[in-house]
Amino acid sequence: MLEQLNTAPLEVRDxxxxxxxxxxxxxxxxxxxxxxxxxxxxPNGAGKxxxxxxxxxxxEPDSGSVTxxxxxxxxxxxxxxxxxxxxxxxxGFQSALTIAQITRLYAALYGVAMSRQGSRDVLxxxxxxxxASKRFGQLSGGQQKRLSLxxxxxxxxxxxxxxxxxxxxxxxxxxQLWNRIEKMRESGRSVLLTTHxxxxxxxxxxxxxxxxxxxxxxxxxPAGLIEKHKDDPRVTSIAHGQVTLDDVFIGLTGEDVRD
Amino acid sequence: MTEASAQAAGPRPAGASCALPALGPTLAALLEVxxxxxxxxxxxxxxxMLLPVVVLVAFFxxxxxxxxxxxxxxxSLVIMLGMATIAIFGYALNVATDREAGVFQRLRVTPTPAxxxxxxxxxxxxxVILLMAIVVLIVARIFQNVTLDPLAYGLTLAxxxxxxxxxxxxxxxxxxxxxxxxxxxAVSRLVYIPLFGLGVLGRTDILGxxxxxxxxxxxxxxxxxxxxxxxxxxxxxxxAWWSLLACVGYTALFVFLGIRWFQWGTH
Numbered sequence: 274m275l276e277q278l279n280t281a282p283l284e285v286r287d288x289x290x291x292x293x294x295x296x297x298x299x300x301x302x303x304x305x306x307x308x309x310x311x312x313x314x315x316p317n318g319a320g321k322x323x324x325x326x327x328x329x330x331x332x333e334p335d336s337g338s339v340t341x342x343x344x345x346x347x348x349x350x351x352x353x354x355x356x357x358x359x360x361x362x363x364x365g366f367q368s369a370l371t372i373a374q375i376t377r378l379y380a381a382l383y384g385v386a387m388s389r390q391g392s393r394d395v396l397x398x399x400x401x402x403x404x405a406s407k408r409f410g411q412l413s414g415g416q417q418k419r420l421s422l423x424x425x426x427x428x429x430x431x432x433x434x435x436x437x438x439x440x441x442x443x444x445x446x447x448x449q450l451w452n453r454i455e456k457m458r459e460s461g462r463s464v465l466l467t468t469h470x471x472x473x474x475x476x477x478x479x480x481x482x483x484x485x486x487x488x489x490x491x492x493x494x495p496a497g498l499i500e501k502h503k504d505d506p507r508v509t510s511i512a513h514g515q516v517t518l519d520d521v522f523i524g525l526t527g528e529d530v531r532d
Numbered sequence: 533m534t535e536a537s538a539q540a541a542g543p544r545p546a547g548a549s550c551a552l553p554a555l556g557p558t559l560a561a562l563l564e565v566x567x568x569x570x571x572x573x574x575x576x577x578x579x580x581m582l583l584p585v586v587v588l589v590a591f592f593x594x595x596x597x598x599x600x601x602x603x604x605x606x607x608s609l610v611i612m613l614g615m616a617t618i619a620i621f622g623y624a625l626n627v628a629t630d631r632e633a634g635v636f637q638r639l640r641v642t643p644t645p646a647x648x649x650x651x652x653x654x655x656x657x658x659x660v661i662l663l664m665a666i667v668v669l670i671v672a673r674i675f676q677n678v679t680l681d682p683l684a685y686g687l688t689l690a691x692x693x694x695x696x697x698x699x700x701x702x703x704x705x706x707x708x709x710x711x712x713x714x715x716x717x718a719v720s721r722l723v724y725i726p727l728f729g730l731g732v733l734g735r736t737d738i739l740g741x742x743x744x745x746x747x748x749x750x751x752x753x754x755x756x757x758x759x760x761x762x763x764x765x766x767x768x769x770x771x772a773w774w775s776l777l778a779c780v781g782y783t784a785l786f787v788f789l790g791i792r793w794f795q796w797g798t799h
Contacts, residue, residue: 329641331797342550351643356550359641365634369572370565381561382642384553430550 280343282307282356282432282463283328288337290320290327290487297323298334299487305432310454310464312478314471316526320487321467322362325436328465329359342431355383358425362436364417366409372396372420373405376427383428399423399453415446422453426462433457435466439473451477471518481518485526558644562652570656580622580660581667584614588668592676603678607668608759611692612731612752614664619699620720620727623657624706628713636796646796650704657703658696665692680763687762694776695755697783702727702751704790711795731756754778 283305290298298320305311315321326332328339330350339346339353346353366375373392380387380395387395396402399419404412412420418438425433438454439447454477457464468474474481475495482492493501495518502508503516508524570577588610592603601609630636639649669685672678680688706723710716731752733743747753754775761772 331637331640351552351645352550354641354643355552357641361634361638361641363634365630365638367565367569367630367635368633369569374565374568378561378565379642381557382553382639382644384551384557384643428550 281305281340282342283465284338284340285324285328286338286340288324288327288339289335290323290332291335297487298327301337301484301487301489303482303489303492305463305465307431307463308458308461309479310458310466310477312474312481313465313467313484314469314474314481314522315467315484316469319484319526321484322436323487324484325434325465325467329357329434330354355428356430356432358428358430358433360418360421360425360433360435360438362440364409364421368408368410370408371406372401372409372412375409375420376424379424380427385428395423395427396420414441415443415449418442418446418450419453422450426457431462433462433464435464437467437469439468439470447473471522475518483522483525490525552643555645555648559648559652562644562648563655566652566656567659570660576622577660580614580618581664583617584610584664584668585671587613588671589675602760603672603676604760604763605756607672607676607678607763608756609732610672611665611668611759612695612755613728614668615661615692615695615699615755616702616724616727616752618657618661618664619696619703620706620724622660622703623653623700624703624720625713625716627653627703627707628710628716631707631795631797632713634797640796654700657700658693661696661699662689662692665689684763684765687765688759691755691758691762694779695758698751698755698779698786701783701786701790704794705786706790708790708792708794727752749778751782754782 281304283303285301285303288298288301289296301320301324303311303313313321313324323332327334327337328341328346330346330353341353342356344353344356370378373389373396376392376395377387377389380392393402393405396405399422401412401416401420401423404416409417409420422435422438425435435454439450442450451473454464454466458479466473466478478495480492480494481498483490483498491498491501498521499516499518502521502524505521505524508516508520511523512520588607591606591610636649640646665688669678669680669688673680702723706716706720710719727750730747730750733739733747733753748757757771757775758779761768761775
């Protein structure tokens with residue numbers, strides 16, 4: 274029991290993933306602590322989603338290790354998956370199913386017994402009780418993200434992985450989702466999220482890692498990153514006045530637009 | 533508030549576990565939604581039944597077609613056509629479409645074993661093929677007076693399951709080897725016609741005995757041999773046994789191809 278309490282919800286060591294000859298993730302190591310919201314920041318193609326996919330088990334890494342709550346993901350993939358909740362960047366559900374059916378299906382897949390009333394209660398908790406009989410494709414972007422989030426946490430996992438959770442949302446929906454993510458931390462869960470948004474990183478993340486070309490460039494709290502890099506010539510050369518997290522990010526990853 | 537909603541909105545309940553879900557309820561949940569999706573797509577389900585029935589009626593109404601083969605062979609041809617249609621245009625295309633929509637990636641991040649996701653879909657398709665075969669046998673009995681004894685009906689349905697494995701294996705190989713749903717749509721049409729055509733040619737020497745022999749041992753040809761043998765158990769001979777062996781061989785080959793190169797996502 275004590276050993277479990279001392280185990281980090283997520284430990285990634287020297288992770289390497291390739292697509293053919295292209296190395297997408299090149300020696301990434303990171304640790305997400307209990308009750309922490311950890312942000313993975315990076316430009317397009319930096320390796321954020323690939324890192325997350327390797328943690329989730331959607332990709333097999335070339336080398337390195339992923340340990341989820343003390344469980345080696347490669348040795349015990351199903352046990353590791355049972356300990357994580359996942360919101361993918363673009364979520365796909367069978368188009369013919371209602372969201373009440375989707376909720377019950379995913380509850381069953383995680384071993385959570387859920388009645389029809391139970392699924393209505395879950396949907397009510399994210400303000401979707403009136404949409405229970407709609408198909409996923411009939412929901413707005415914000416509603417889809419809320420449903421994806423509630424499904425990611427339906428089995429009460431200690432670790433939640435969110436891939437660009439607020440991408441494409443309006444400011445109101447984004448703020449609402451940030452509140453939900455913060456509630457996860459308050460309830461003792463750990464969160465690893467990827468984002469492009471410095472505002473998001475500063476608003477919700479306890480610590481942030483900047484990743485570029487498949488490597489972690491730096492890790493610290495948002496304020497710590499600014500403090501650490503405020504005198505870096507790459508950062509000061511692009512800052513307009515006081516150095517911001519945006520300046521640190523662009524200074525460390527370059528100004529070139531990535532596809 | 534239920535436990536589940538508390539999990540979604542509030543603090544983690546003490547003692548909440550991350551135990552592995554039992555396989556039985558997982559499979560039951562997958563089957564429930566896959567059957568539900570199949571029933572919602574009732575138009576496609578109806579068409580799966582309608583096409584073989586129309587061809588059956590045409591086969592019996594047309595004198596040339598009637599002269600082509602015995603009634604049991606004609607019914608076998610029609611069932612084989614239905615199998616190929618459901619396996620290729622039903623199963624393979626649905627899997628490709630869901631793959632592009634990211635449905636499988638979402639399922640794969642759960643602790644559900646990957647094989648159970650596919651198994652559930654295959655079971656549903658076998659059920660649809662069985663239903664189609666039953667409809668064809670009923671129509672053949674009522675309108676064409678093709679009556680089998682109870683043993684033959686039982687054997688025929690068992691052979692339908694074995695034949696489904698061959699055609700669903702072909703569907704799996706297609707969706708495994710062809711990445712995009714659009715390309716698969718085109719490739720399926722190219723594969724479907726020769727698949728059915730070879731089955732037909734296995735019952736006529738119109739193109740010579742060599743073509744007939746080759747066609748008879750094609751996937752469609754062996755399924756027709758098996759079905760015809762099952763409908764008249766007294767005629768079940770070495771040809772049928774060899775066809776059964778070929779059926780196992782084809783299934784193993786196509787399933788291997790379909791699993792070995794299957795991509796769960798479209799990255």
